[in-house]
Amino acid sequence: MSEKTVTEPLTDAPIEYADHLTISCGVSDLDRAIDWYHDHLGFEVIYKLDDMGWCELRTHWNGISIGLGQSEEPKVGGTTPVFGVRDIEAARSHLEQNGVRFDGETQVIPDMVKLATFYDLDGNPWMLAESAMPHT
Secondary structure: OOOOOOOOOOOOOOOOOOOOEEEEEEEOOHHHHHHHHHHHHOOEEEEEEHHHOEEEEEOOOOOEEEEEEEOOOOOOOOOOOEEEOOOHHHHHHHHHHOOOEEOOOOEEEOOOEEEEEEEOOOOOEEEEEEEOOOOO
16 A cells, blocks of 8 residues: 555656546436536535536535536546545435435445445436545
8 A cells, every 4th residue: 555645745747637526427317417416416606507407516625626517428437536535324314314326335345445336317326435644
């Protein structure tokens, strides 16, 4: 395992990156998805472009937003973004009590991480992770 930590800046990047990241995913009903992400994950609308079927949602992490793009048949799969949480059991319980579908039981890698994959209304995968590793 690497000796570096996640907070150390990279020094030899071939691209000059900005200080933000937008995770984009397709949805079949933009307004319904906005409500779902707000009610279940606490994300808030930054802006919405009705004519383009697009919005960005503010997350609880500085510089990271979720972009929702409406399409008749959204493509799901591929990348699975991972949300770091302090208490995976509490987070999972909250989501399950609100009818959110999970992919099996929480996976545990001893002394490292607990992981649980869940899905939004359109089947976009997301994951919860409670780390036992230091992130300093």
